[in-house]
Amino acid sequence: MxxxxxxxxxxxxxxxxxxxxxxxxxxxxxxxxxxxxxxxxxxxxxxxxxxxxxxxxxxxxxxxxxxxxxxxxxxxxxxxxxxxxxxxxxxxxxxxxxxxxxxxxxxxxxxxxxxxxxxxxxxxxxxxxxxxxxxxxxxxxxxxxxxxxxxxxxxxxxxxxxxxxxxxxxxxxxxxxxxxxxDQMLLPEQQELFNQLFLNTTEYKVDGLNILVAAHEQQKFQGGLSTLTRKLLEMTDADAVLVVVEMQKRVYIIGRASSNRINFLPLLKLWKGGGHEQAGSATIKNGIMAEVLPAVVENMEIILKPAITARDIMTTPVKTLGPKMTIEAAGKLMYRYGHSGFPIVEDGKLLGIISRRDLDKANHHGLGHAPVKGYMSSKIVTIHPETSIEEIQKIMIEHNVGRLPVVENGKLIGILSRTNIIEVLHHKNIETNAVKTEKYEHQLAKRMEEQLPQDIYALLQKISKTASDGNLSVYLIGGIVRDIILGKPNDDVDIVVEGDGIAFAQQLKEGYGGDVLVHESFGTATWEHPSGVKIDVTSSRLEYYERPAALPDVEKSTLREDLERRDFTINAMAIYLTGEKFGEIVDPYLGARDIKQKTIKVLHNLSFVEDPTRIFRAVRFETRFGFKMDNQTESLAVQAMPGIKELSANRILYEMEKMFNEIAPERTIQRLFELGFWQQYDISKQAAASSCIHVKRLKSIYETHSNLGDKNHWFSYFLIPFYKAGQLKQAKQFALTKKEGKLLQEITELTSYVEWRNSSTIAELHQQLKIYSNDAILFMLADETQDFQQFVLSYLEKAQNLPVYLTGADLIKKGLKPSAAFSKILFDLEVAILNNEVASKEMAEQWLEEYLV
The missing domain is CATH 3.90.1640.10 (inorganic pyrophosphatase (n-terminal core))
Incomplete structure (x- = not known):
């Protein structure tokens, strides 16, 4: 049964x-x-x-x-x-x-x-x-x-x-x-019990949370306690409600909470209860209210998760302005850093805060020359670093302020904005052990040890020790973090120091040997260990763009600001290398989640406007990892695509080489059509299908005849849409090297010179194609029929290492006088070799004897 x-x-x-x-x-x-x-x-x-x-x-x-x-x-x-x-x-x-x-x-x-x-x-x-x-x-x-x-x-x-x-x-x-x-109305008996519970409540303030405990005893059993508990929670401003009711020799404990900081399970397990973290219950047979209620209150603190405090989520160090700075200068700094306000500080004392709105009003009245002191808000509401996030929200609402300076011992140590609060409320991971909002493996030390080459992992351990000894925060950063999560190899090691990166690189050299190459203007250095492993060491830095598509200006900043300058969420992660936190992920933009969902997202809406080359990187990551831009990111890429033409040809080609060296160049071409890149050069989207077919065929030819042509085919792939759309003239701006110019010129000539396509013999083919490079011929061959392809490829394979059995000097020895006929003789000899009629010098000499008869 x-x-x-x-x-x-x-x-x-x-x-x-x-x-x-x-x-x-x-x-x-x-x-x-x-x-x-x-x-x-x-x-x-x-x-x-x-x-x-x-x-x-x-x-x-x-x-x-x-x-x-x-x-x-x-x-x-x-x-x-x-x-x-x-x-x-x-x-x-x-x-x-x-x-x-x-x-x-x-x-x-x-x-x-x-x-x-x-x-x-x-x-x-x-x-x-x-x-x-x-x-x-x-x-x-x-x-x-x-x-x-x-x-x-x-x-x-x-x-x-x-x-x-x-x-x-x-x-x-x-x-x-x-x-x-x-959502039923309460029955009369339930309403009576609800009234009793409401009248017998005690409020407890525990670590910034309001917890309500309601208790009642009665003989008659009354069901629906969970409904009554929920209604108590809804009618009060409590963060949690615990109802304790004794009925018919049993005590019932019901818990309901609205705060994620509450977890009733540790408390309810004392009486073998269960449920969910914010909704649970327990039943104690033969329980006595006089014993259970005091135990509930006494153990109340165990239901609390550690508080998220201002110290956990504040921005630090704080960028401040002096009181004498002009409105105009303050506005430029606000634009540069993307802030909506600045604290005004003089001699270490916090004087006030000026917001973007204050600056806009002052500028509107033509007061750009005036000092900020006259227009700042001097009524400052400050908080302590241990203030909980719940209290911070109440303070912001009560005082209607968007930013709160964090002050400790009279010193400004950080600042909190609405953005910081929103990030936590929307479950963005913050750098604290108090909360793990994303269900992902936050400790990556074991994975690092298993995945990274042994010598690199050993060096990271040394870096960790040096950082701990110097009380420095040092992080592994960049693509290697992404690839550790993906389980892909990457030995390109970048570390960021919240402090002086160059000085830290010198410390590593002093401690473990090797050499340091310093790039002073960028605040970076490369430490080369005696084993040959190279580690790029960088001071955490902020990039800002004076105009769209310009190269960025760089200055020192915090790790958070360093991550903010990154292109995509999947690249805006870091791993702690210092002390006990070694291997812990820092992921403020949920890049690990996006990796799991195979999604590429920009960090802000102007990302592609500031640097249009990020569009190419997005396409490259799509191709490499099988990811896809989310709808918002793709829309932003399409909108920003006209900015590509502001880039130099060098910057575009640098990205193109990387993209077309990925495993699926046809996918790259297709995505660039979808995003509108080729259309910027008068190439219609109608050329997309034929371009993708052409690149597949060319790629197949290169794979089956790898000895023919250049080992790097990216420029050939890049030229295909220009060729298919009849816009090879537009491609001239990208032929920056002699080699690229020659290839483009040859393809242009072969496009208009159609006689070679009518060749039916080796002699005709050799006559038509011997002056062209294999890459140009293969490029054109991808557009031909299978039979003609095999004919030409067979010719190219033979011509690839065509032996030279006779030269002009040999002809002179035979008594011939130098003339235009030499070229004809030697050409005909090459044809004979290609036709397998001549296979040695002796045979060539015999061929010549017969040829001259």
């Missing part, structure tokens, strides 16, 4: 999960206890006759061979009959979405995954097996999802819950019924 069960005090997720399980296990019997929450009881009073279920007291539990448990993983929470099911010969399948805890069963089958609702797991299985469901079943399943996710507002809600709900809508889910049962 198969039986489907769930936990006591059945809620809609448990009910929906049992009915969904019946779809997967049609022979199984749904068994429900008498203890349901009030909303489920009301629902069953109407629909019980349409649902295939039986009461637990009617089941012969000895006959049960297989148990399907849903929305719970602890057998003891399924009811009084659980002891009868604790036997070895029972097959158990579990579908649950709660975090595991002591006492949970390890099932033989099923799925336990962290989702907003357990029924989502079963809906996914139903869809996978293509089992049809009715609109009524879709509605019940919807009740499970909507109630357990708080209509998709609870922190545990996932995209999969929303996808499941979308599927249910397609199957006829009735939202009117869901609204009626998911």
């Amino acid at each position: 198969q039986v489907i069960i769930s936990h006591v005090n059945t809620d809609f997720d448990a009910l929906a999960s049992m009915i969904a399980a019946k779809k997967l296990y049609p022979e199984a019997q749904i068994v429900i206890t008498d203890k349901q929450n009030d909303a489920v009881t009301q629902f069953l009073n109407i629909y019980r006759d349409t649902l295939p279920m039986m009461q637990d007291r009617l089941v012969d539990w000895d006959q049960v061979e297989e148990l399907i448990i849903v929305d719970v993983a602890a057998l003891e929470r399924t009811g009084d009959y659980s002891k009868q099911l604790n036997r070895e010969n029972l097959t158990i399948t579990i579908y649950d979405h709660h975090p595991s805890k002591d006492g949970d069963i390890t099932p033989e089958h099923g799925r336990i995954e962290p989702l907003g609702a357990a029924v989502t797991l079963l809906i996914e299985e139903i869809r996978k097996q293509q089992i049809p469901i009715s609109s009524f079943e879709a509605t019940i399943f919807g009740l499970g999802i909507y109630t357990d996710t708080g209509s998709f507002t609870y922190a545990g809600t996932t995209a999969r819950d929303l996808q499941a709900a979308s599927y249910l809508m397609e199957q006829g889910m009735n939202l009117e019924i869901i609204q009626r049962f998911a």
Whole structure:
């Protein structure tokens, strides 16, 4: 016998999960206890006759061979009959979405995954097996999802819950019924209990959070405590509510929270309870309120996760202005750094703050020459570095300020803006152990050791020691971080020092030997270890652009500002190399997530305007990694493409060489058409398909005849769209070297000189093509028929190393006088060699004898 069960005090997720399980296990019997929450009881009073279920007291539990448990993983929470099911010969399948805890069963089958609702797991299985469901079943399943996710507002809600709900809508889910049962009015008995709880609340201020504890004792059992707890949370400004109620010799603890800093599970586990971090419960049999309530209050601090403080998320060091700086000069600095305000400091004392709005108003009135002191806000609200993020939000709202200076011992040590707060609220990873917002491997030390060459990893350990000894923050940065996450090889090692990078490189030389090459103007140095390994050492720096497409100006900055200047989120990551944090990822823009999702994103909307070559790098990464620009980034690339023509040909060719040396040049050409690059040079998008075909054919020729032509084919690939569109003249601006100019000239000549295509003999082919390079011939050959290709390729293979058996000197020895006939004789000899008629000097001399007769 198969039986489907769930936990006591059945809620809609448990009910929906049992009915969904019946779809997967049609022979199984749904068994429900008498203890349901009030909303489920009301629902069953109407629909019980349409649902295939039986009461637990009617089941012969000895006959049960297989148990399907849903929305719970602890057998003891399924009811009084659980002891009868604790036997070895029972097959158990579990579908649950709660975090595991002591006492949970390890099932033989099923799925336990962290989702907003357990029924989502079963809906996914139903869809996978293509089992049809009715609109009524879709509605019940919807009740499970909507109630357990708080209509998709609870922190545990996932995209999969929303996808499941979308599927249910397609199957006829009735939202009117869901609204009626998911958000019911309280029954009179519930209202009375709610009033008692409301009157018996105590508020506790713990580490910046407001936690409300409500307690009540009564003899009569009243269900729906979770609903009452949720309503208490909604009616107050508390961050969390704990309800403790004693009824019928049991004490019930229910917790609900709106703050992600709350995790009820450590507290509830003291009484073998469970649930989710922000929504859980525990039941204590034979419990006494006088014992349980003090224990709840005494252990309240264990439900708190470490606070995110101003120190964790502030920007530091702070760029400040002096009070005598002019409005005009301050405006230029604000543009350069992209800030919306600056603190005004004199002799270490904070005088005020000036915002972009203040500057705009002053400039509007023609006061660009005036000092900022006269227009700054001198009423300053400051915070301490240990102020929690919750308190910071309240201060910003209360005082209507967008930035807060962080002051410690009278000294300005940082500044917090709305941007810092928004980043945390939207789950961007910050440099603190207090929060791990992105579900990704934050500690990469082991992966570094396994993946990096042994000598490089050993040097990073030495760098870590030197940084720790000097109390410096040093990071591994750039493409190597991305490739460590991707599991791809990369021995191009760049490190960034928050401090003097050149001085740090000299320290490495003094400590471990080698040489240092200094680039003073850029604040960078290259340390070459005696083993030959080179490490680029850089001071963290900020780049700003005076105008679009210009080369950047550079100055020292913080790591965060250094990462802000990067091209894409996947390249805006760093790895700590200092001390205990060795191997910890710094990922403020969620680059690791984008790597997982194979997405390329710019860091800000003007990224491509400032440096249009980033468009080429985006295409290169798409080709190399199989990634794709997100819609916003691609749109920005298309908008910025006209700026490409502001770049020098050198800068464009530098990027083209890198792109076309990737594994799929045809993909590169296609993407550049899609983004509008070729169109900047009067090449119609209609040439895209033929260009891609041409590059594939040319690439195939190079692969099968690798001995022919140049080893580097990128410039040939680059010329293809110009050739296919009849715009080779436009390509002249890119033929910067003698070699590139010659190739372009030869392709241009062969395009208009069609006689070579009519060659039918080796002699004709040699006559037409001997003056052209193999690369030019192969370029044109990609446009020809297969048979003609083989004919010409056979010729090129023979002509590649054509032996010289006779020269003009040999002809003179034979008594011939130098004349134009020499060229004809030697040409005819080459044709004979190509036709396999002559294979040695002796044969050549005999051929000549016969030729002259």
